[in-house]
Amino acid sequence: MDFNHQDMNRQEYNNLQEYQQVQPNFVLAEPKKKTQSGWKRFIAKTVVGALLIGMIGGATFTGVSYAGFHLLDLPFLTQNEETNDSDSIKANHASADNSDYKDGAVAAVKTSNLKAVDVSSVVDAVMPSIVAITNYSTTTYTGMFGQSQSYDSESAGSGIIVAQSDDNLYIATNNHVVSGAKTLSVQFVNGTSVNATVKGTYEAKDLAVVQVALSDIDADTLKAIRVASVGDSTKLSVGETAIAIGNALGYGQSVTTGVISALDREITVAGEGSDVAITNDNLIQTDAAINPGNSGGALINASGEVIGINSAKYSDTSVEGFGFAIPMEDAWPIIEQLITREKVDESESAYLGIQGQPISSSVAQAYNMPEGIYIYKVMSGSAADKAGLQEGDILTAFDGQKIYTMTALKELIAYYSADTKVDIVISRANKKGEYKEQTVTVTLGSTATANIN
Structure with missing residues (x-):
């Protein structure tokens, strides 16, 4: 049995052996060996996920x-x-030959100057x-x-x-x-x-x-x-x-x-x-x-x-x-x-002329589609129709602002008057089902003359 004097002396160890003989439930552990100081390993768990x-x-x-x-x-x-x-x-960060580091003992950083904010x-x-x-x-x-x-x-x-x-x-x-x-x-x-x-x-x-x-x-x-x-x-x-x-x-x-x-x-x-x-x-x-x-x-x-x-x-x-x-x-x-x-007066309010629904994150991921508003209907003769928007297009931005829902689009259009020209960004699928982004200039129509369903 190896014995390390730094943990206990021989007499103490013998006394413990005698105590174990009269106390059978007492388990005497082997004296632990001292080991040299070294770097401890830390295992970092990294969770990578696209949470939508x-x-x-x-x-x-x-x-x-x-x-x-x-x-x-x-x-x-x-x-x-x-x-x-x-x-x-900095003052307490000693060099390798500093006396505070003798025998492998690392000096503790003094905290007397640390202040609570x-x-x-x-x-x-x-x-x-x-x-x-x-x-x-x-x-x-x-x-x-x-x-x-x-x-x-x-x-x-x-x-x-x-x-x-x-x-x-x-x-x-x-x-x-x-x-x-x-x-x-x-x-x-x-x-x-x-x-x-x-x-x-x-x-x-x-x-x-x-x-x-x-x-x-x-x-x-x-x-x-x-x-x-x-x-x-x-x-x-x-x-x-x-x-x-x-x-x-x-x-x-x-x-x-x-x-x-x-x-x-x-x-x-x-x-x-x-x-x-x-x-x-x-x-x-x-x-x-x-x-x-x-x-x-x-x-x-x-x-x-x-x-x-x-x-x-x-x-x-x-x-x-x-x-x-x-x-x-x-x-x-x-x-x-x-x-x-400021929102414009109702008599001057603008109208785009589409019906659509938002692309959910699950749909966007499953079908490799961009996030935005899927246009499922373009009103005949509307501003969107005249600008060349088509059913199946995905509207992603209006006048430089990203759009995700019809509610957000309607709230934004409320600040534009009829006959205003704006750039909108759409994505359109080709025959292979790949979406290509393009910018279209639209002259907004008037809600006063539009046939809104």
Whole structure:
């Protein structure tokens, strides 16, 4: 039997042998040999998957609006984050012949200079710009025997006050937060709630702008709120502080902290209320907790500037800290357009003249088709007919904006007047069933003269 004096001496070992003789249930283990220090092997599990709809291996990307909630009057929460002082790390990183490394003993990095980051002052400055949004809508479901039933429902989300005009306050949020809303309610930092309307949406990037009339906001609330400061998301670095603020779980505004985990991420999520998959790229990944109800809330930097709009999280029992935000470099131009453009009068409204349905992600994958709107009918004599659109074409973009559903197309056309020329992108299958993309210029028709079925 090998014996190692570093584990126990001979007398101790003999005593244990004697004890084993009178205690037969006591098992004497062989003394463990010391081994030289070395690198431990770590096995990293990598999960590679193209998640479009539903759940793969129990995991899914989800938008983080929260349904079925009741607002509670809870205090704001803050959470501190520790950060490394690079100078103290550098000072303690000894060379190979440093005395601290003698006999193979690795010196521990001193942490006396590491400081906890207090984000309370940053949060105090930003919180007046964040709102809670309640979406009151009607949900319809089909029972097992094919019968349909509708019921009123509520969902919770967040928003960011981004602009103010002489008449209105404008709040940026996610499209899936306001999708299908019959009415909207906005709650400000002081607990006051007012009605709101959707100013505009952009489904392809999951963005929307909500509008509140200043005349509906009392004087005390106007003093309590402020327009957010927008930061430059192009200057972000992996590892820098990230703070998420939003209406998590519908309890009211709360705060989580973390870091920028990665940049330029691409994810695909199901569109609200359908299996239409919408892909968002160039996203900010953060480990600051993004929970249901945080959708549309702010991801801010240590200077209190909004650098992203919280949009989705990766949900799985084995995953932690996988949240995503739309960077302001992508969101801000769209937000500005949604704020400034106005819907045209019904007497001047435009008409394209197609009937179609969205290409679901499963269909797109199974038949190697592009995502967009499958045109199954072109109205005779319509703008689409005159431009040469055909049944079987797949419309993928309208005037530079990606289109996935007929609802999104109709909402977009509402901002165009008749006789406006726009470029649309379609994909058309050849005899081999291969889709080729082409751009077609369409002169929009008038709803006043169109025969709309």
